[in-house]
Amino acid sequence: xxxxxxxxxxxxxxxxxxxxxxxxxxxxxxxxxxxxxxxxxxxxxxxxxxxxxxxxxxxxxxxxxxxxxxxxxxxxxxxxxxxxxxxxxxxxxxxxxxxxxxxxxxxxxxxxxx
Amino acid sequence: xxxxxxxxxxxxxxxxxxxxxxxxxxxxxxxxxxxxxxxxxxxxxxxxxxxxxxxxxxxxxxxxxxxxxxxxxxxxxxxxxxxxxxxxxxxxxxxxxxxxxxxxxxxxxxxxxxxxxxxxxxxxxxxxxxxxxxxxxxxxxxxxxxxx
Numbered sequence: 001x002x003x004x005x006x007x008x009x010x011x012x013x014x015x016x017x018x019x020x021x022x023x024x025x026x027x028x029x030x031x032x033x034x035x036x037x038x039x040x041x042x043x044x045x046x047x048x049x050x051x052x053x054x055x056x057x058x059x060x061x062x063x064x065x066x067x068x069x070x071x072x073x074x075x076x077x078x079x080x081x082x083x084x085x086x087x088x089x090x091x092x093x094x095x096x097x098x099x100x101x102x103x104x105x106x107x108x109x110x111x112x113x114x
Numbered sequence: 115x116x117x118x119x120x121x122x123x124x125x126x127x128x129x130x131x132x133x134x135x136x137x138x139x140x141x142x143x144x145x146x147x148x149x150x151x152x153x154x155x156x157x158x159x160x161x162x163x164x165x166x167x168x169x170x171x172x173x174x175x176x177x178x179x180x181x182x183x184x185x186x187x188x189x190x191x192x193x194x195x196x197x198x199x200x201x202x203x204x205x206x207x208x209x210x211x212x213x214x215x216x217x218x219x220x221x222x223x224x225x226x227x228x229x230x231x232x233x234x235x236x237x238x239x240x241x242x243x244x245x246x247x248x249x250x251x252x253x254x255x256x257x258x259x260x261x262x
Contacts, residue, residue, distance in 0.1 A: 024164055025128045057160055058225055062218035069216055086153065093228055094221055095210050 003027035003053075005034040013110045014043045015081070019052035022060030031060075035067045035078075044076025045113045049106070051082035056090055068100065077101075081109045119184040126171035126179060126196075134181050135160035138192060141183050145190050145250060154229035155190065155248050161222040162194040162244045170196030170242055185250075189231075192246040200237035 003020035016034060021027050038046060048067070056064070064080075071078040079101040083091065091097040103109035122137070124130040138159035142152040163179065171177035177197040184191040207214050209221045227233050232247035 023160075024131065024168075057157065057164070058219070058221040059164065061221055065216055066218045090225075094224070095215060099215055 003030045005030055007034070007038065010106070010110050011114075013045045013047050013113050014038055015047045015049055015106070015110075017049045017052070021055040021057075022053055022063060023055065023057045024059035028059050028063040031063050031067060035070060039071065039074055039076070044071060044074060046071055046076065046078045047081050047103070047106075047109045047113070048078060049081045050084065050087055053087060054084055056087055061090065061094060061096065064100075065096065077113060079103060079109055079112060081106060119182065121183075122181045124179045124181060126167045126173050126175065126177050128167070130167055130179055131160055131163040134163040134179075134194070137181070137183070141185070142190060142248070145185050147190070147248070147250070151248065155192070155246075158226045158229040158246050159192055159194070161226050162192075162246065165201070165222055165244070166194055166196035166198075166242070169201065170198030172198065188250055190248045190250060193243060194246075195241055195243045197241045200239050201235065201242040203235060203237060 003018065003022055003026060005016050005018050007014055007016050009015075016038075018031065022031055035046065038044075068078045081103050083102060083104075088097070091100065091102075101112065103112060120141075122134075124133065135156050139152055139156035142155040147155065159181075163181070166179045167173065171179065180195040182193040206223055207217070207220045209215075209217070209224045214220060223235070226244070226246065230246045231249045232245075234245040236243040236245070
């Protein structure tokens, strides 16, 4: 199953709704291109909704880290929303759960940018 | 319990990675592992296949990846072999070290070790072999013969 990202704006925050698998190849590239396009348009407050992402491999984890550091380096912020248990567990064992700001409710995620 | 062994010789492509993962998932399910274990085994195989295709064979069309699945009744043993220059284990970073947390790569072997009961990595100048073992707990069913 391929990866799909769609974006929407809520109170100045860009919410990226992702679905599918973030894995080496197409999935990672889709996420990378989406974040790059948003930054190019000056949209630097990004809330990545991973509710429908049921699988991430190490390349996908690397892509999340890359997106996070790229956005931060451009003066923005990237937060994660609605992790599935599998993704949550992966971020726990890789110690990245404390690196990312993770929210489980969209309104709280949007407010966290202000 | 029916013991079984099946081998695949695959091209150095991303399709190989997906095929190895899907085959691992099917064989692990047939061996009677629960859903979480099936996911862990499939992910470990995927990561090992990624290493073989990318870092070992470097997508070289002249080099193959060999994947063996063996259900011994006690264990599911998966061996993945590439034809690259051999992984340098001394150069593997600790992905949990503070200075490496924000690195974008280097977590594959760590995830494999996290998900499998035993992992043996045997690098040589003619390639790297990685052996993954998951113990079959409880009542496991011998699966059907795999084919491709």
